[in-house]
Amino acid sequence: xxxxxxxxxxxxxxxxxxxxxxxxxxxxxxxxxxxxxxxxxxxxxxxxxxxxxxxxxxxxxxxxxxxxxxxxxxxxxxxxxxxxxxxxxxxxxxxxxxxxxxxxxxxxxxxxxxxxxxxxxxxxxxxxxxxxxxxxxxxxxxxxxxxxxxxxxxxxxxxxxxxxxxxxxxxxxxxxxxxxxxxxxxxxxxxxxxxxxxxxxxxxxxxxxxxxxxxxxxxxxxxxxxxxxxxxxxxxxxxxxxxxxxxxxxxxxxxxxxxxxxxxxxxxxxxxxxxxxxxxxxxxxxxxxx
Ligand SMILES: Cc1cc2nc3c(=O)[nH]c(=O)nc-3n(C[C@H](O)[C@H](O)[C@H](O)COP(=O)(O)OP(=O)(O)OC[C@H]3O[C@@H](n4cnc5c(N)ncnc54)[C@H](O)[C@@H]3O)c2cc1C
Numbered sequence: 001x002x003x004x005x006x007x008x009x010x011x012x013x014x015x016x017x018x019x020x021x022x023x024x025x026x027x028x029x030x031x032x033x034x035x036x037x038x039x040x041x042x043x044x045x046x047x048x049x050x051x052x053x054x055x056x057x058x059x060x061x062x063x064x065x066x067x068x069x070x071x072x073x074x075x076x077x078x079x080x081x082x083x084x085x086x087x088x089x090x091x092x093x094x095x096x097x098x099x100x101x102x103x104x105x106x107x108x109x110x111x112x113x114x115x116x117x118x119x120x121x122x123x124x125x126x127x128x129x130x131x132x133x134x135x136x137x138x139x140x141x142x143x144x145x146x147x148x149x150x151x152x153x154x155x156x157x158x159x160x161x162x163x164x165x166x167x168x169x170x171x172x173x174x175x176x177x178x179x180x181x182x183x184x185x186x187x188x189x190x191x192x193x194x195x196x197x198x199x200x201x202x203x204x205x206x207x208x209x210x211x212x213x214x215x216x217x218x219x220x221x222x223x224x225x226x227x228x229x230x231x232x233x234x235x236x237x238x239x240x241x242x243x244x245x246x247x248x249x250x251x252x253x254x255x256x257x258x259x260x261x262x263x264x265x266x267x268x269x270x271x272x273x274x275x276x277x278x279x280x281x282x283x284x285x286x287x288x289x290x
Contacts, residue, residue, distance in 0.1 A: 004039070008051040012137065012166070015052050019162040020139040022048045026161065029053070030073055031107035033100075034116045058111070058166065061085065068172050069135075072111025072165040076123075080105060091126035091176035091195045091275075098122060098180045101187045111165040114150065117157045117219065124151070124220035125195035126178050128212035129275075132170035138163045151219035173197045177278035179271045183258060190215045191259045192267045196275040204234045206280070211272055216251035216264050223250035226272055235280055243276065244269035 006029075009015035019026045027047040029035045038044045052058060058073030061082050068089055070079070079085055080096035099105055099122045113123045114134065124147075132147040138160065147168070150157055159165070176197035182188025193214035199207050209231055211223040225246040233239045253264035 003046040004049055005047075006049045006051060009055060011055055012057050012164070015050055015055065015164055016137060016139045016162075018048070018050050019164060022050070023161050026050055028115070028164065030109040030112040031075065033104055033108045034112060052164070053109075063088065063172065066172055067169055069167050069169045070110055071167050073109050074111075076100070076105040076108045076110065076113070077102070079110060079123075088172035088174055089126070089130060089170070089176060090174065091129055091178040091197060091279075092123065094178040095122045095126045095180070095193070095195070098178070098182075104187075110168060114168070115157060115159060115165055117151050117153075117155050119154060119217060119219055120190045120193070120215045121220060122180065122190060122193060122214065125193050125212040125214045126176070127168055127170070128220060128222050129176060129178075129195035129197045129210045130170040130173060131197070131210055132168045134165055135167045135169060136163050137166050142166070144169075148222050153218045156219075173199070175199065175279045175281070177275040179275050179278075181267055181271060189258065192216055192253075192264050192271060194268065194271040194275045196272070196279045198276070198279045200280065204280075206230050206233060206235070209276075211276065213247075213251060213268060213272070215258075216253040216268055218252075221250060223247060223272065225249040230276065235277065235282060240273055240277075244273055247272050 025048050027049050029049045029051050030053055058071045060071050062069045076096045076099045085093040110123050113121050127147045133144045134150050136143050178195040180190050181192045182190055196211045198209045201207050209227050211226045214220045226243050229242040229246040247269040253261040255261050
């Protein structure tokens, strides 16, 4: 650890002014659960740390006209305890409940989770499946980036050095689900995660769908081939078999300390089936082939 200055930003305006002034030297710190690990490992040095944890305007979950807005500084605990999200965005609610342990959840923020851009970030698949937008600001301007364009690769996003995530926003969808496979039930970095959201017509035909996966590629991904296999159709055994087959085209997993690529290739279609069936209100075990 060397050459750090820490400045606590009292509000968004001050944080943006500091980012603008410090540029390459700036390093935002929210809950610090990734930041401290990187600093202690010597991956981050010679920086002005800008503390944004206590900025009220970055925190909170709002619902208005069918849209849910979650401030970047909202903790995973707040999401895991939100009755609103349990009802209107169960995929994200479940991901927050499966995240790490209570102590980490109390500090970790949703903004930090997506900015860190781990392929295993647990909030990423639900946000992709809910077709969220990331609201980003820098001094003097704001922009919105669809979640599917936000991640560029391992720990890489479209964020510029002087930008701050303000919030994520998406339309409520009670028909959404998340599933995490880890090496144990708590405190597990994901081996594979999947999330889905659907809308159906009166006949049960899927009129809109988004499916996303984590830990199966250099970044969290939308499963466009899997989506194509079910869009416009009613779920039956044939459609579910096509869905599971299509998942292979959406993923490029690697071997790592947690699992082999082969294992991930086997598991991903199974949990995609589960989240899709759950989103459609069908018990996963009744849904088809496995
Ligand atoms: C013990 C432990 C267990 C963990 N378990 C899990 C797990 O189960 N699932 C999981 O997904 N992750 C897990 N993590 C990783 C980590 O907790 C999450 O990624 C967390 O959400 C990061 O949020 P934070 O607020 O702590 O971010 P910080 O550590 O403060 O920041 C992380 C990165 O994001 C940037 N950043 C933060 N806020 C913003 C913002 N508003 N705008 C722009 N950039 C920003 C920072 O500059 C930094 O680069 C774990 C970490 C630890 C230490």
